[in-house]
Amino acid sequence: MMSTSSPEAVKKLLENMQTDLRSLSMECKKKFPPVKEAAESGIVKIKTIAARNTDILAALKENSSEVVQPFLMGCGTKEPKITQLCLAAIQRLMSHEVVSEAAAGNIINMLWQLMENGLEELKLLQTVLVLLTTNTVVHDEVLSKAIVLCFRLHFTKDNITNNTAAATVRQVVTVVFERMVAEDERFKGIVEQPPPVQGNTNRRSVSTLRPSAKDAYMLFQDLCQLVNADAPYWLVGMTEMTRTFGLELLESVLNDFPGVFLQHQEFSFLLKERVCPLVIKLFSPNIKFRQGSSSAASPAPVEKPYFPICMRLLRVVSVLIKHFYSLLVTECEIFLSLLVKFLDGEKPQWLRAVAVESVHRLCVQPHLLRSFCQSYDMKQHSTKVFRDIVNALGSFIQSLFIVPNAGNTAAVSAPAGGSGSGAQGTAQGGPGTGGVSGNLTTQAAFEYRGTWIPLMTVSVQGSAKATYLEMLDKVEPPSIPEGYAMSVAFSALLDLVRGITSMIERELMICVSISGAHLVWEEMVSACWCGLLAALSLLLDASTDETATENILKAELTMASLCGRLGLVTPRDAFITAICKASLPPHYTLTALSSNTANLSSKAYSIQGQSVQIISPSSESHQQVVAVGQPLTAQPQGTVVLTAKNIQCMRTLLNLAHCHGAVLGTSWQLVLATLQHLVWILGLKPGVGGALKPGRAVEGPSTVLTTAVMTDLPVISNILSRLFESSQYLDDVSLHHLINALCSLSLEAMEMAYGNNKEPSLFAVAKLLETGLVNMDRIEILWRPLTGHLLEVCQHPNSRMREWGAEALTALIKAGLAYKHDPPLAQNQRLQLLLLNPLKELSNVLHADIRQKQLESVLQILQSQGDSLGPGWPLVLGVIGAIRNDQGESLIRTAFQCLQLVVTDFLPTMPCTCLQIVVDVAGSFGLQNQELNISLTSIGLLWNISDYFFQRGEAITQELGREEEALQKQAQEKGETLNRPFHPAPPFDCLWLCLYAKLGELCVDPRPAVRKSAGQTLFSTIAAHGTLLQQPTWHIVIWKVLFHLLDCVRTSSTTADKEKIESGGGNILIHHSRDTAEKQWAETWVLTLAGVARIFNTRRYLLQQLGDFFEAWEVLLNHIQSAALSKNNEVSLAALKSFQEILQIVTPVKDSDKAGDAFAAMGVPPVLIDPLSASGPGRPLVRSDSLVERLTRYNGAELQAPPPGEESALEDSALWWSAWNTWYRTGTDSTRPPSGPTEKLSFIPSQPFLTALIQIFPALYQHIKANFSMEDLKKLGVILHGAVSVPISSDASPFILPSYTEAVLTSLQEAVLTSLDVLQKAICVGPENLQVMYPAIFEQLLLFVEFSCKPPQYGRMETKHVANAKYNQAEWVALNYVPFAERSLEVMVDLYHKTACHKAVINEKVLQNIIKTLRMPLGLKYACPSESTWKLAVSSLLKVLSIGLPVARQHASSGKFDTMWPELANAFEDFLFTKSTPPDNLSIQEFQKNEAIDVEVVQLISTEILPFANFIPKDFVGQIMAMLNRGSIHSQSPSFTEAEIDVRMREEFSKVCFETLLQFSFSNKVSTPQEGYISRMALSVLLKRSQDVLRRYVEDERLSGRCPLPRQQVTEIIFVLKAISTLMDSLKKTQPENVDGNTWAQVIALYPTLVECITCSSSEVSSALKEALGPFKDFMQPPVSRVQNGES
Secondary structure, X not given: OOOOOOHHHHHXXXXXXXXXXXXXXXXXXXXXXHHHHHHHHHHHHHHHHHHHOOOHHXXXXXXXXXXXXXXXHHHHOOOHHHHHHHHHHHHHHHHOOOOOHHHHHHHHHHHHHHHHOOOOHHHHHHHHHHHHHHOOOOOHHHHHHHHHHHHHHHOOOOHHHHHHXXXXXXXXXXXHHHHHHHHHHHOOOOOOOOOOOOOOOOOOOOOOOOHHHHHHHHHHHHHHHHHOOOOOOOOOOOOOOOHHHHHHHHHHHHHHOHHHHHHOHHHHHHHHHHHHHHHHHHHHHHHHOEOOEOOOOOOOOOOOOOHXXXXXXXXXXXXXXXXXXXXXXXXXXXXXXXXHHHOOOOOOHHHHHHHHHHHHHHHOOHHHHHHHHHHHHOOOOOXXXXXXXXXXXXXXXXXXXXXXXXXXXXXXXXXXXXXOOOOOOOOOOOOOOOOOOOOOOOOOEEXXXXXXXXXOOOXXXXXXXXXXXXXXXXXXXXXXXXXXXXXXXXXXXXXXXXXXXXHHHHHHHHOOOOOOHHHHHHHHHHHHHHHHHHHHHHHHHHEOOHHHHHHHHHHHHHHHHHHHHHOOHHHHHHHHHHHHHHHOOOOHHHHHHHHHHHHHHOOOOOOOOOOOOOOOOOOOOOOOEEEEEOOOOOOOOOOEEEEHHHHHHHHHHHHHHHHHHHHHHHHHHHHHHHHHHHHHHHOEEEOHHHOEEXXXXXXXXXXXEXXXXXXXXXXHHHHHHHHHHHHHHOOHHHHHHHHHHHHHHHHHHHHHHOOOOOOOOOHHHHHHHHHHHHOHHHHHHHHHHHHHHHHHHHOOOOHHHHHHHHHHHHHHHHHHHHOOOOOOHHHOHHHHHHHHHHHHHHHHOOOHHHHHHHHHHHHHHHHHHHHHOHHHHHHHHHHHHOOOHHHOHHHHHHHHHHHHHHHHHHHHHOOHHHHHHHHHHHHHHHHOOOOHHHHHHHHHHHHHHHHHHHHXXXXXXXXXXXXXXXXXXXXXXXXXXOOOOOOOOOHHHHHHHHHHHHHHHHOOOOOHHHHHHHHHHHHHHHHHHHHHOOHHHHHHHHHHHHHHHHHHHHHHHHHOOOOEOOOOOOOOOOOHHHOEHHHHHHHHHHHHHHHHHHHHHHOHHHHHOOOOHHHHHHHHHHHHHHHHOOOOHHHHHHHHHHHHHHOOOOOOOOHHHHHHHHHHHHOOOHHHOOHHHHOOOOOOOOOOOHXXXXXXXXXXXXXXXXXXXXXXXXXHHHHHHHHXXXXXXXXXXXXXXXXXXXXXXXXXXXXXXXXXXXXHHXXXXXXXXXXXXXXXXXHHHHHHHHHHHOOEEOOOHHHHOOOOOOOOOOHHHHHHHHHHHHHHHHHHHOOHHHHHHHHHHHHHXXXXXXXXXXXXXXXXXXXXXXXXOOOOOOOEEOOOOHHHHHHHHHHHHHHHHHHOOOHHHHHOOHHHHHHXXXXXXXXXXXXXXXXHHHHHHHHHHHHHHHHHHHHHHHOHHHOOOOOHHHHHHHHHHHHHOOOOOOOOOOOHHHHHHHHHHXXXXXXXXXXHHHHHXXXXXXXXXXXXXXXXHHHHOOOOOOOOOHHHHHHHOOHHHHHHHHHHHHHHHOOOXXXXXXXXXXXXXXXXXXXXXXXXXXXXXXXXXXXXXXXXXXHHHHHHHHHHHHHHHHHHHHHHHOXXXXXXXXXXXXXXXXXXXXXXXXXXXXXXXXXXHHHHHHHHHHHHOOOOOOOOOXXX
16 A cells, blocks of 8 residues: 555545535535535645645644535534535545644534534544554543543443444553553653652652653553543543453553553553552452451442453552562562462452452463562561462462362262272262273363362463453353362462572573572462462372373472472472372371481471461372282281372472482482382392392282273383483482482381281382492592491391392492403402402301302302402402301302312412411311311312412512512501511411411311311421421421411310210111220320321431420420320320431331432432422422432431531430430320229220330330430339330220230230340440340349239239130230240340359349249149240250359359248258149149159259259258159159059159159268268158058058049058159169268168058059069068168
8 A cells, every 4th residue: 555645555545535525515415504515625634735835734724724624514413424425535534634633623622513413433543543553643631531432422321332442442542651651652762851849749740751751651641540540631531431341441551551650650650559459448348348247338339349441450550560660569469468368268269260360360471470479488577478468379279179169069979988998989079080091081180088179271371361351341250060179279389489480590590690589489389489389289189181190290200309409398298298198008108207307316307387287198199090919018008099199299309319319318218218119019029230120029919909000000101210320420419319229118018017027118229239330430439338328237136128128238249340440340449458358348248148149149159250369369358268167068069169269279379478377267167067078178179279378489479478478568557566376477477377376276076087187287397398488487287387287186085075966867887996086085085196206206407407406305295105105005005106217216208208318328418319300280390408308208317318427416415315215104104003983993004005015125225225224214214114004995905915825925025025125135245344234134134924823913903814705895914924924034044154254133132033933834834824935944944053053052152042042942842842733734744844854953963963962952952852852752643543643643752752762862072971861861751651651551551341442542642652662773873981880771661661551452452562662672582791870
């Protein structure tokens, strides 16, 4: 369209005007001629203007009054047609802006008249509008008149006019203000003079305003006046006005032109002074009104609340608050308070609805809300407006549920009594009851305790589109649909939350640095959270719609997050608690969370000032049930139900934790506790790595899940895992909060799991694990609280709980070690130790399952990270070694597997300082008593370890040396001494010493097998690797290891139990030699002593260089002695073997070493010998001393490597004498017979022991013979005698004794004799002074000889003869000493043979002693235990006498043999006339042999004694004679049979006696008459006795008649007869001159008696008689010469 000022437009205008004028003139031609004329002149005028002026429009405007005049006159006609034509023309002029001010005034006046006449009302309005909108020429009164005109038209009866006029008024008012705005715009930038200060504030004084502003001011002021029902100042001519219209106009001005009021003081003044009071005044009926109570009439125009005004007032208030809040702070406070009051339950329903809509309008303006908060809530003594608004909203919502008003109750038909488990509602019971299966779309609604409120969509989120505030046409209050108020309030709440949170978060993002901003935010949140929470919780509980629920949850979530970000703990926790409670089943919450919130810090929801009830959840919300499960409580209860809403809340909770974890802080506890309960109810159980998986129902069918939730579960479990994975993005503090929360949650679960073995809740533990695993990169900061707690869990009595604690802990440790840290663990020793520490702590847990887990993980760690453990080794080894006997086999077995792995694979990779720990740990496995095989295997490991030490010796030495220096340095700096075991020894040696000490401990283990194995290993290692030790270390080995071990073993052995051990369970049989602890210890003692002795023997050269070798030697000998004297045959015998070994009596010689010995003996330097045989396992290791050692190890003391100087010889002798003393003490103690009564039988040493003991002597003697004194010999004698006297037990006798009849010496007896033999040989070749020992040796031998007849007594012990002993009884059997005594006798004879002439032998009356000793067997003769004894005794006597008698004769004068002779005489007598009778079974041949022996003795007398009678004491000779005399008379034993009698009479002996007697009697060599007398006397006695016997016989024979005489009498007579015949023979042989005549007389006198005997009846007697009578024939011739025989 072309513009109005273009030439074409102007041309068109002119044409149109002319046309209009023409038409007018036509119309008025008839009726109104003046008008016609005016029109015509008008045409001329226009033409003239057009012709004269270039700027036609300006000219027109100047002349506009005239131009317009015809049209005005036309209007004045009041003719409708003309009027319309004129108005149209006038409008055309206006639209071309060619109306001047004056013309405009005229036009308005004309329009006013038309209006008053009620003509063309719509056209009028149109014209006014065109006039005012096209230009600004109308001002002041003209303008006011135009406006009034419009107002008046508004109040006509015509509806159309009314409405049009209303619209026009609105537009006009707007135009007035737009003009003012435009004017301001024009004058912008022009500095104005400040207006002079007004004295009086006359309302009309507006001199300071510019024209348009003035108009606007006047207009606005009058509007206020009108609304207030006052007369207007400016709008003159108003007839009527409505408040509603006035309020609408006020509202539109305020809303559309806020700038005007804010920029101009005058207008601000109006607002404050006029508008606000007005509003407040108009509100009064609403304020006072109470529903139901008719209030007293008030002076105000309207008593009852009037909907249209009330609603418009609220709109005005909204605008005022929105735009002029800053100006009207105090007034707004009032308005807002009113608004809050209008929400009150007592107000009419519509009032509450519009009030809620108004509040909603505020809620979408967060900045405004912030201003409230700053202006009111944060000021002292001011209403807490913001808080009140929020609380009012909350109360409002609650009131809708609590006080159901008439409109609502009707609609509600829900069952009043829903049960706790969400009972299904009745059919019409509202939405949601039937589940989602139905295809009816359920209406969104809230339902609470039987009140059902539908939810409508009232506005788009974030905009407050009101319904009732817009009902400007309604006069009556509308009926409010059910649920409308609730829906608006709900939207308002959500918008409020959304607005505040987004605003604050935006500002937080920009990081507003304005001080105080934070304070405002905090105040806002503090002010609103209680109300919000109360309302939201209630709504959440009542919500039956998923979307609504979602929105509520979102609001709670954002609030929680915001509070968290602002650090407001209480509100944050409160919102979180609300979500938590909603997640859990109804009533459930109360236990879990109330306790939880109380725990936190007993927070009460104190809502400042306002009493906002926090409503407990109702149980009747009809929700779809999706899961039924067990509640997580200590006491088992029934089941609980989870609804879809619970799950929805749970997801929100997860979302909260996931997205806002960083601000949760301590409320992690609430969140996690809730999640834990939900997880529990849903039956999720932790799986590998801590993720929760749907578990199989553990406790029966209590968990029921619908398919709906089944599909959700994986998602939930996934979110749960992601939640904890996202903990890696939390900052350290938040992470700590999370960990602390999990820990305290876990503590609760632990509390709950105490005292029952119910399945515990493992949620917390599993999640701790997950959190730890994802935060490995900063594990240090959370490791201590994390593992500290898990360690507590590991000690829990509930096995499942424990098991998971251990699972989590070990998984974390393994993950921690495997994680690629930066810097790597190898360089971060502290972290590595930190990671391993909890593993060590697990060792303090007593539960076996935990230790099992711990050890399994150690095994896994070793397998995966074993090579890189480095400084962590001590910890790991500590764990492996932390075994106790009460832990059971399988644990120990697992731990041992770890140790085996370490020893086989990791010794080279671990720091050498840990080797000692490895030794200790291996030792502790040896000492555990659960599993014997492990103990034994661990000893094997110790051997492997020793081997490793040996092979890596140099490397280990260096590393340990370095370590030692460092430690030394540290110790010096601290001023302490270095404290490690075996300190002075070098570190490598200390390692060995630790190994030895460990083996030493194992050597005294209670189990025999372990002791044995350990002992063997200990001595083998010392033997194999001892060369590595430095010399001073040997000192420690000897004293601290070996002797200490010997002490322990000795103590244990001596105190060991003698009770018989029943055969080990099952089929293990224990040999009787090991069936008591004592016997088992004996074996250990033997092994140990032998080992130590062997070391002393093989390392003697090395040990002798130690300063205190002599002391060590003494100690060892002391041990040998105590072992030898122990009451155990095995030990004592072994002790002696060791004794022999250290004395090098037994020298082990291996073939391989013979060459070496030979070389050494030949003096070849040892270097030539191949060194390999000296090296240990592995490479040859030649140390300076190894060869020498090797040479000396297997040879006697002679081969000691360095040639012994004087000193060492001296020391040697000291050693040997020390050994002798030991031997002596051992011998004395072991052979000393028991002193007390023998019931309590003391120990009796065994034969092999004694044998070994005695066998040591000869060798020992070789070394001490130089100083061996008589005193020592005596000591020796005592021992030898004692040893031989010891009896043996009957059960051993078959092994030691051959059968009794064999004359064999036992080895002990052999040894005793050997010892004496050695001595005697030494004396023989020794110096003169030694020979004084001969008599002592004889004495010893003679003692032994006596044993033949008188076995030695051993104390007061009863010994049985061996033949009577029963093998199976523990009796003691005397040995058969005969062979021994006989051998001793032979030795003695032999010795005497050599030494008869020695001075000492003569002086000490050895011969006499010999005879004295032999007297015993000789006297006993047949009574001797063995027949051979007396025979040997006789032969020995004969031999000894054959040597000794000449010596005795030689020394007769010295008197040294004087005492011998009687002894000898007694001996002869005892033997020849023994009291014992020969045994009955003696054969005749035997008897004859025996007789021959008797005869030999007599012959000795006749050859060696009688011929030398002059050198021999007289009485001795006398005794001999008497003896011969006695022998010549037959002595008989009464027990012979007839047949044997002739043999048994010992005739041969009698004969020899007779003969010797006679020979001696009649010998011509009778030196003294006395001797002859003796023999003669003897003869006469003999003859007289014969005479008596014969006579008595004859007598008896006669008396007895037919009876035969007793046997012995017959025998006697036969003897006598034989004696007589012998006598006759002797007499015949003797020279006649030697026979005394008296004798003859006596002989002849016998004859008659003999003759008398002839009558005897016995044939034996007769034959003897015949022999006796025979020789008498020699007397039948008279003798040749008669010699007088007298007493010559």
